Amino acid sequence: MSLVRFLARPMLASSFVLAGVDKLRNADDTVEQLSPLLRRAADALPFQTDEKVLARVIGGTQVGAGVLFATGKAARLSASLLAVISALNAFVEWRSADISSKEGRDARRTQLLKNVTLTGGVLLASVDTAGKPSLAWRAEHLAADARKTASHLASDARKTTGKKLHKADKAVRKAVDHAVGA
Known part of the structure; x- marks a missing residue:
């Protein structure tokens, strides 16, 4: 693994790992944010499940994929999972942002830009073949x-x-x- 990959993967993954840990710790907040999507996902599943459980699954997936990506294990697969999660986060944060004031709209745009940037980074990583x-x-x-x-x-x-x-x-x-x- 090159020095750039060795340094860049953990740097990029750290944001996802911390956000996943936060989702695990604060599952109620995650449910509140992701409520419409989690409700649809829970209804689509063949078995009965709680939205809080799905929120924890998303958080756990984010932590697991982030750790795998940071260590370079199954890096392309984990980067693909992180790209999906990042796009989901961008959508949810965009829809739930407060836009009643100029500061709220600016914060919404900044958050969207951050999420789009992270999504782009992990999308690039998902197609990186490490020189092979x-x-x-x-x-x-x-x-x-x-x-x-x-x-x-x-x-x-x-x-x-x-x-x-x-x-x-x-x-x-x-x-x-x-x-x-x-």
Whole structure:
């Protein structure tokens, strides 16, 4: 892992870990903020669950994904989870912000900018391959190599089979000529 990744991942993840811990500690506040979304999520689940439990799950997911991302374990997956959570936070904070005063509107814009910036950062991290080719690139090149190998094998088979057929044809003709001519 490069020095930049070693330093940047924990720096970026710290905001998510602290926010997740806060969501776990203050689940009631989280439920109040996320109430419309949690209600929909609870209704969509096949089993009965409390909104407070879902708020804690979101907080726990945020802490877990943040820690995994900070340590570089499953970094792309955890960054993707953090991007979804960050976008959710941006939406919820945008809708619930106080816009009755100029200061409230300024705070709303600043908070939105922070959330969009964090989302952009973890989106970039979710596609970072750490200098290694992505799975799509590897699959594409593996398929190209397989096609080349199959083409070469088919060409060799045609050449070998063609030569053997020509030899067999010659031997049969010679045998026929020998049998007829004798």
